[in-house]
Amino acid sequence: MTATEQARIVIIGGGPAGYPGGIPGGELADRMREQAVSFGATVVTDEVAAVQPGGPPFTVTTTDRTYHADAVIIATGARSRRLGLPSEDEYDGRGVCYCAICDGPLFAGQRVAVVGGGDAAVEEALALRRIASHVTLVHRRTELRAGAALRASLLESDIEVLTPYVVDEVLGGDLGVTGVRVRDVDDGSVRDLDVTGLFVAIGHEPASGLFEAYLKTDGHGFLWTESGTTATSVPGVFAAGDVADPRYRQAITAAASGCAAAIDAERWLLAHREQPSSPMHAEEEPHAGW
CATH class of the missing domain: 3.50.50.60 (FAD/NAD(P)-binding domain)
Structure with a gap:
């Protein structure tokens, strides 16, 4: 039986898009993980096995435990073919x-x-x-x-x-x-x-496999986001970085979208009368899904 934890936001992913979501200010440093932790993020190295999208709260299940979150940021990235x-x-x-x-x-x-x-x-x-x-x-x-x-x-x-x-x-x-x-x-x-x-240069494969059953994509596996935001087709779920970016795929653009996702999630929580708190990272292998 796995343990259960409660978090306001769960960030699925550990790249440059994932960590700015855990940093409420400051620059993206070389040691993003340490910087995120210093700002209160809890980093969990595990593989996400499933997410129940009917939230909030959203249920994120990993190998070892289950997390309940009021919002989710997906930052699982993409891999070069x-x-x-x-x-x-x-x-x-x-x-x-x-x-x-x-x-x-x-x-x-x-x-x-x-x-x-x-x-x-x-x-x-x-x-x-x-x-x-x-x-x-x-x-x-x-x-x-x-x-x-x-x-x-x-x-x-x-x-x-x-x-x-x-x-x-x-x-x-x-x-x-x-x-x-x-x-x-x-x-x-x-x-x-x-x-x-x-x-x-034969294309990229976004790590979105387990999300595709619940979230709209662009037809090539990249998660769809509302124009000008990081909001996906499910309220309370946001996407940042290469998993939602078929064009640029650079660390700096991923970091920028991660920051945007953090702001979007915070505003969404406030609109739903929830106070944002320290995010919870569920780090995973690049191929791992939702």
């Missing part, structure tokens, strides 16, 4: 990257490849071309899915485009990535690209 290659895992963080804005400067003057064919992939390739000495874009289909304006910018650049090709293997050694092996989908021929970085 992966190629599913063993060599991708081997060189993750050692040349295999998922964010050009974050990691691009590490490859200044070097040769890199980007895999993907949508808007995000072309944007990554164009951003990297301002930093890297050479950029190759690899896409599994003949036609890119990116919008017309991005395709036009790509054509005007000197970015090498390989279609229809797939990545078969990431090559490397003790110092990291040394190349990428790609295969022509049409004839099966293989070639090795001389690169030190591979940027995977």
